[in-house]
Structures are given as structure tokens and as C-alpha cells.
């Protein structure tokens with residue numbers, strides 16, 4: 276293979292002890308970080324002046340193809356939103372629609388600095404195709420729901436195993452597959468136990484929604500006589516290979532269980548606020564030593580996939596919730612969006628920080644903007660003043676996906692048209 280080299284010169288670096296210097300990439304990896312500027316020994320040289328370099332953001336809970344459902348129904352309680360709007364439309368989904376929605380989400384993620392994500396949905400081989408074409412890194416799972424029906428359970432395992440077989444460890448290793456039991460209230464105990472057994476055997480991770488609403492906690496207490504994380508612990512489901520999304524309603528006992536079992540959490544503040552689900556006790560979880568990462572959830576309940584905005588929402592929500600402006604400072608919420616996410620996905624040795632030997636998943640932000648002036652504290656600007664539109668250049672796995680806000684791998688106008696048509700067709704069928 277031919278060696279490909281990219282030098283990012285004279286740049287302000289976030290997440291590395293060296294505050295300013297240059298980063299050299301060879302093929303898919305960062306091979307050197309130094310304090311020199313003006314070097315010329317690379318095929319592609321990117322001038323990093325007045326720019327900030329950060330690791331690609333990691334979105335640990337989303338549903339890419341739901342971007343087609345963006346703006347479909349807002350300002351509703353979760354149950355009405357799901358039962359009356361989202362699920363009826365989802366009943367008409369096809370692989371083609373999911374591909375179009377996933378491609379749109381990939382463009383949105385690239386344009387707002389996310390290079391890795393954790394996705395749960397349907398027609399995941401079509402989603403994988405979009406992710407492969409987009410050049411991003413993603414962990415995918417088929418969302419399994421059996422509602423206690425044995426036939427449905429069998430079908431869900433069949434589809435999950437098909438996706439694992441077809442997609443796991445594809446696209447130069449950028450795509451991984453996990454098990455995706457939807458939630459303890461939509462999955463039977465049998466399904467959850469079988470997932471645990473198979474995940475152990477195959478060495479794959481588990482992605483699940485837990486305790487998003489208070490209503491769902493009551494349902495689990497009525498059905499199993501225990502709170503969701505207690506119940507999941509009792510049946511031997513929990514472990515450090517589990518990524519649990521939301522975790523809004525937690526007792527102190529449950530926080531201890533989460534910590535003890537090394538469960539990884541994905542906090543989704545915008546979605547939780549929009550659906551009035553509640554406030555996850557994130558600052559408490561982080562103090563307790565729980566690996567808490569950040570996710571946007573799907574675009575139908577956020578309504579975008581901008582992880583830079585999500586960082587600000589996360590920290591502001593914790594401050595007002597605790598009435599303490601010192602909780603979840605900028606650098607901590609930045610860790611949630613980068614290295615904690617990488618750790619949740621088991622990729623902490625490959626991504627999440629800017630280090631020699633790690634994968635070249637890097638994002639440059641343009642700081643020459645009125646809302647980022649004066650160019651003072653990069654971390655403060657990034658979390659409190661910036662948004663996804665400030666992302667200038669994105670590299671994933673050593674490949675330039677966007678430079679000077681222009682997509683290099685996908686055709687933005689084509690993807691928007693494809694998604695627009697797919698969304699219109701999907702709604703007309705529903």
C-alpha cells in the first residue's frame with residue numbers, strides 16, 4: 276500500500292499537553308506530534324493557523340435513519356410521540372429509506388465534527404453501506420423488540436445475527452456490530468438473557484435504552500418487583516460491555532450497581548429535555564466514577580446531531596439542576612463527548628484523544644468568527660460559544676472527509692435530494 280501523509284501545521288491542539296504545534300498523519304494513524312511549525316515533509320499540508328484541532332467527537336446514542344423523521348412531530352409526551360407518530364411511520368420503513376436517512380445523518384455528523392457514533396435501528400446493512408461510503412466510524416445494532424412474543428424473539432435474533440455476519444468489522448474495521456435489545460420494557464427476560472449469553476460467546480457489546488422515563492420505571496417495578504438496573508443486575512445482564520442510553524431515573528442503589536458492574540452510560544440531554552423525560556444525575560454519576568458519555572439520540576427528538584451544541588446543553592442542564600455553576604466544567608463535558616465515548620465503545624486505545632499511535636480521527640474548527648473572538652480559551656469557546664457550523668475540516672481513519680467545509684467523499688446536494696425524496700415518499704405511505 277502506498278503511504279499517504281497529511282501534516283496539520285501550526286495548530287492549537289485540544290486534548291494534548293502540547294498546546295500548539297503540528298500533527299503528522301500517515302495512512303490511518305497519527306505518527307508524530309511536535310512543537311515545530313513550517314515543516315514541509317508531507318503530501319498534504321493543512322495550515323492550522325487560527326484553527327483548533329480536537330479529536331473527532333463520539334456520539335454514543337443515536338438512530339441515524341430517524342433524520343428522515345426530523346420535525347415530523349414536536350412538543351408531545353414520549354408515549355404519544357412514539358405511539359401516534361413515530362411507530363406508524365416506522366412501520367413503512369424499507370432498506371432504501373434507512374440508507375437515505377443514514378447518509379443524510381452522516382453528512383450532518385461530518386459537518387458538525389462527529390467521526391464516531393453508536394447507532395440502533397433497522398435495516399442496519401443499509402445503514403452500514405451509508406457509513407462505509409461516508410468514511411465514518413460507527414457501531415451499529417439492530418433494535419430488538421419482542422414484547423414477550425416467542426416468534427418475534429426468534430426473528431429478532433435471526434436479523435441480529437445476519438447483521439453481525441454481514442457487517443461486523445467491515446469498512447477497513449470502521450464498522451462494528453453490537454447486540455441491540457431496545458429496552459427492558461419492550462424486551463422479555465428471555466430475550467435479555469439470550470443476548471447476554473450470545474454477547475459473551477461472541478465478544479460483542481450490548482447497546483440498550485434504560486430508564487428514560489419515570490413511567491417505564493414504574494412498569495418494570497410492577498412487572499419484576501425491582502427498578503430497571505436492579506432487575507437487569509438480578510438477571511445477570513449488566514457488565515462493562517453494556518452501553519445504556521438515557522439512565523434518567525436512578526436511585527442511589529442503582530448508581531452503585533452501574534458503578535460496580537462498569538456499565539457505560541450515554542447521556543442524551545436535548546432529547547430528555549424535549550420529551551420532558553427528566554434530568555439524568557450526570558454530575559453525581561461522574562463523581563461516583565461512572566463512565567458517562569454523550570449522545571444526541573435520533574434527529575426526531577433532538578432535532579439535530581450537533582455534538583458541540585449537545586456539550587453546552589449537557590453542562591447547562593447540570594448547573595441548573597444542582598444550582599451549582601461549578602459542576603460539569605467545560606473540560607469534563609468535552610471528555611464525555613470524546614474519550615468517555617471512546618471508552619464506552621471499547622475504542623479508548625484507538626480514538627478519543629490526540630496521541631501518537633492513535634487513529635487519525637481529527638477535527639479542525641475555524642476560530643476566525645465574531646462569536647469566537649477574542650481567541651482566548653479554546654476549550655471554553657468550544658463548549659460555550661461554538662456550534663457545529665464552526666467545523667472546518669474533518670479527518671476519519673486518515674481520510675479527509677471535509678476540507679474548508681466542503682465534503683470530499685460525498686456529494687452534499689445529492690444526499691440532501693435523496694433524503695428529501697425518501698422522507699416525502701415515506702410519509703405519503705404512512
Ligand SMILES: [Zn+2]
Nearest residue numbers: 484520572573
Ligand atoms: Zn434512543
